[in-house]
Amino acid sequence: MPMRFPMATGAVGAVAAVLLGCGQGVAPVAPPPTPGGKLYLANCVACHRLDGSGVPGMQPPLAGTPVTVGDPGELLAWVMYGRRPAVLTPGTYGGLMPQFSYLRDAELADLLSHVRSSFGNHASAVTPAMVAAARAAQLHR
Numbered sequence: 001m002p003m004r005f006p007m008a009t010g011a012v013g014a015v016a017a018v019l020l021g022c023g024q025g026v027a028p029v030a031p032p033p034t035p036g037g038k039l040y041l042a043n044c045v046a047c048h049r050l051d052g053s054g055v056p057g058m059q060p061p062l063a064g065t066p067v068t069v070g071d072p073g074e075l076l077a078w079v080m081y082g083r084r085p086a087v088l089t090p091g092t093y094g095g096l097m098p099q100f101s102y103l104r105d106a107e108l109a110d111l112l113s114h115v116r117s118s119f120g121n122h123a124s125a126v127t128p129a130m131v132a133a134a135r136a137a138q139l140h141r
């Protein structure tokens with residue numbers, strides 16, 4: 001006798017079919033289900049996109065762009081506090097970026113390590129100690 005999965009039929013099955021059907025033939029480039037990948041999905045994907053390509057004129061790509069793969073301290077100061085690195089020319093992009101200092105040290109380390117090793121990037125990892133140092137540097141400005 002075949003196994004039955006009642007949850008996969010009826011309303012739940014219909015909802016799943018709708019959700020699965022909404023891709024409209026576009027192959028998603030989902031990040032790996034690592035902690036950093038999940039944090040990227042939760043915090044950054046709306047603006048910088050699944051593949052890190054950004055939106056022309058609005059949000060920069062994160063693939064190979066100077067702040068993304070540059071000095072981790074400058075990257076942290078930007079992502080946590082909006083402190084603009086010299087290489088990021090004001091007025092180039094129309095969008096505004098929120099600040100993410102509310103994320104925990106380990107979360108920011110996972111998230112930025114993910115970004116620095118995704119989208120073709122091969123930059124060094126960010127550690128929780130680097131995040132803590134960036135917080136301390138901001139406090140003592």
Ligand code: HEC
Nearest residue numbers: 043044047058059060065066067068093095096097098100
């Ligand atoms: C609401 C949209 C938005 C969200 C969400 C967002 N960003 Fe941004 N991001 C921007 C915009 C706009 C800029 C350019 C800002 C400027 O030049 O003034 C930017 C710039 C950047 C840069 C500099 C790119 C470079 O190297 O030149 C990095 C790195 C970055 N964002 C990382 C992130 C990360 C990581 C997250 C998630 C934690 C995130 N952003 C979430 C809009 C966003």
